[in-house]
Amino acid sequence: MNLTGGKISGTVLLTGVTGGLGAELLPRLLRRHPDCEVAALTRGGTPRQAQDRLEAALDFARLGPEERARVSLLHGDVSHPRFGLSDADWRALASRVGRVFHLAASVDFDLPLAESRAANVDSAREVLAFCGEAARGMRDFRLNYVSTAYVSGRRRGRLMEDELYLGQTFCNGYEQSKFEAEQLVRQAAARLPLTIYRPSQIIGESSEGRIRKFFGYYEFLKLAERGRMPVLPADPLARPDLVPADYVCEAMLHFDADPGAVGRCYHLTAGLERSLSFERIFSQMYRELAARRLDGKGPAKPRMFRPEELEWMASPEELRRFHLSPLKLLLRTYRAYLESERDFDCEATQASLARAGIALPDIESALWLSAGYALGARFGQTGRAGAARSGAARQPA
Template sequence: MNQYAFTGFPGFLAGKLITHLATLPDQIGTIYALHLPAQRPEALALKQELLATTSLQDEQLVLVEADITLPEVILDPIMRSVIEREVNYIFHLAAAYDLSIPYDVGYRVNLLGTKHMTAFAKRAKHLKRYVYFSTAYVSGRRQGTVYENELWHRVQFKNHYEATKYEAEAIVSRELGSIPATIIRPGIVIGHSKTGETKKFDGVYFVLKLMDQLRQAAPLPYIGRQNIEVNLVPYDYVVEATAYLAHAPVGLKRTFHLTDPFPHGAREVYRMIHEAMFGRSPRGTIPHFAAETGFSALQLSERYGVPKELLAYFKHQVHFDTTQTLRALNGTGIVCPDLQDYLPDIVAYYNTHKEAGT
């Protein structure tokens, strides 16, 4: 049986990955869920939920207080020694994901955190795989096609989140010759492709929030005429693909774009959301600069907690090649679904749960 360690607990993706792994309980010895001391109540709550909804037993899911910004990572020295000696798979998901983070926060959590976790992985005596969660947007402001075996570039970044994740991935990339690592680069992760379920309505869900607020003015206009690719992926695809690539030999020492191989353009995505919300297509177009001016004038960042940095992702043209991912997943049945097939479920889930602020 395998021993696992997860950072990023009690985060959404960590919980979903553990749920997925629990479908094969005979392969699991112990899962060590690393969490900040201040997150103990949330970690306990998620543990109880996982024990109630999966086949995991109490002794198989162990909560461990940790802080990846510290060199030792795991606070208790005895527990640190046990995990270093036993662990076979390390999933490093913890990061500062906010697009508006200041550089010093991104540096401590994303860069130093990854440096410390990578050193921890190198000390693990029986490590089979170190799975690092990066992002497709380490590409920064690159344009054209970005390939999975590419990282290094000198273009600027849209925000400090991208910059520090790039520097963090560079740390892991330099160690691919010395540790059994797999690098995962997801696109913009949204809800479940069958149910629309998600933990919170952030990121691209801002578009739904804004449309909902402007419901009385529908049909609404398009924003800009550019049809930039928008790379949205459902979390179930990310979870299933990651779990497979983390264990399969084909995933060893490689980087994978868990992005939509056939992404829709921004105008098309906007149209699909609009039709799901209002049952009719948008009408007219306003230019990007007018939308950005209105974004600031109406204080949308303050009112809805949406970073203004998000707008850059709807006007920057880049295509993420997925050749390596598609080849690795061929024959597994793990396929990224077409956005147009499940977007109505995403919108329906939002409409049903928006009052709860999920």
């Protein structure tokens, strides 16, 4: 592995390439470092299944033939001992890898804690063992580890980048398992050059709104489009922290090239001042749905209640429809993120990135584009081009 002028030449190990963030990072990694090759660790019941999953990610990444030729399939599982590889293959891989981007994670909030740990903590442990082997032979070795801003759990107040455990409890097994995984990574920082990244809720990239994985906001959008959201169970004034995928990827690549980022943890978040309230987000959602109809009449925006107020503020008919709706299951999963906001400290990180020309995109514009992309590509409606031809498409109010 050589690092000259910030350019990587050699092999980069990338986990999570088939996820929403990995498919955005891959093309940027290849284009920023034209002399590197990427070993994409990919799960699959068979090598053919793993190859198919990787090909779908490469298609989403819009890679050309020369770029595809620089990506090789590594069939395995990041949470298995030695990634499920033979000892000889594992050591051979370690001998040529000088950069690791560990993005793979299970983001299923409903998994039991043991299963979340198997996916997130075990994978971190295996990646760290691999990095320990790889770092012995690589002068410029680096590990880039993607955590989550929500390792803060249920804590409130100002949430700082250099804090981890302050006695907090967690909203689900995902948060706790990512917290435990970050503990392992921080302990390894004494012997490995690494950087930790904590993104918040990732939405589509900011120029086209493209996104590979649809969860969180997009699950509510899907229900709204189908008229299956009889009420809005959210604090209208709370501001969820949403961040575009391209901002996260550009930030990681920037800090990866910065020797001063070794041993640091960065909140890749929007911050409260740049975040939108639920009232504004859902209002925009329903405006977008109306704008995609030729008559301009989309589903009516339902009344919004704080989740804890729902049972005594909603009408009997609203409650009846709610209890029959898939929204009830979504509320069980996401309630903790709908009833309050988190104040992630990110000013210094944003200022550092801005000096490098990496500015946080406008969140409202990115969300608007992302909603249009999701509706067109995922939910079976005509794309934004069709809405534009009808005169319905417009910028957010």
